[in-house]
Amino acid sequence: MPPEMKVPPERLAEEVMRGDHRSAARLITLLERGSAEAEPALNLIRPAIGHAHIIGLTGPPGSGKSTLIGSLIRFWRPNHKLGVLAIDPSSPRSGGALLGDRARLLEIASDSNVFVRSMSARGESGGMAPAAADAVDVLDAMGCDIVLIETVGGGQADVSVAGLAQTVLAVLVPGLGDDLQFLKAGVIEVADVLVVNKSDLPGAEEVAWRLRTAVAPMRGPRPPVLMTVATTGEGVEALAKEIAAHRKRHAPTTVDDSARRAIVRRYLLTLASQRLLADLLAELTEPMLDELSAAVLKRELSASQAARKLLGHWRQAQNEPGG
């Protein structure tokens, strides 16, 4: 089955559910491109979805998310089928991306038990990629019982992963000086486990202490604070146990959990607004944008007025039949 051949969705879905890496990789590409046969295939694999434990990792760049995933892979791979989604930022100027996580999280050869897919954020904010949720479903359907998502690592706004993952890890390190910055923002609210990585460095104990103090006043279950050294594997077994324990405690109640539902709702609206923006951009023409930008520069229109005009054009185009 050469990848360029058009494969009927039924066959593609069947192969994915049989655990075929090639077909899973292909389906993820089709979903990323928004091609027509992707949606039916996604519907067809739906019955096989829902078994994987989805784990998200977020945290500032350089905190060791990739290396930590690598250690977790080494710990889990004898007994689990693992899927990894590694998301890296895209360049705002060229739209291109350098996806380098694979190098750090797979020192050992990947085999049929480890499937790693690198994804560009393709301009999305929130640390995720537009097709991340679809790709997680594909990995789930192909039989991965653990799916790890590595977010961009933008720090404070990197919370979208909570809309997708059942267990969210916030990975911090000593010495960044932004520990408290990180806490003030949204990430702490969505983290289920706090990890102080590179804990062999001076200052690790202090970071852990600060984290414990910060979560002490929180209502509900307080996220535990764990120390790891991802490069040596120290503390990784305890982390894996904590992750499993978190799933046991929370997975059955996820659907009824109103806080969780609110997070999912926010993620859903983020995705919808991105789609809407893509639709809008597809309708707008360069001359129209140039003209309106010039009008703003000449102070003939305020930027807000110009934006309203753009939306007006768009709505008009939407109402025209065949537009």
Added chain:
Amino acid sequence: MSRDDALSSAPIRVLLAKPGLDGHDRGVKVIARALRDAGMEVIYTGLRQTPEMIAAAALQEDVDILGLSILSGAHLTLVPRIIRLLREQGQEAVPVLVGGIIPADDVPVLLAEGVAQVFGPGTPLPRIVEAVRLLVSRRKQSVTEATTPCPPK
């Protein structure tokens, strides 16, 4: 935007790999940056990859094209093995580029093995970017023209 527009504007996915025992990755990183700046999604595997690791990465990442950087002199051993693995997993249509220190006599050997193009030191970056674009668009064209049924796998 129609679906075909969406397909043709999807970024090119490139896998850049360094097979074998070769610790020099400055060149490949320059290439990676140039391709990224040309709007492509570049997956870099890191150093000291086995042919099996590279083939698995090409499969899982579903890349449009594969670039191998070799400065160790082991290209005549490594490259044919990687191409054979790609074939075995049904990815013979993925063009393979080789860059690095390749003696002139070895270039035709690599081309005969199925390498699309070989780039030596000093190749201007725009030429590499253009070659990648051309090979990928040619491949996509042959896709739409392909009518033969899938071989059983």
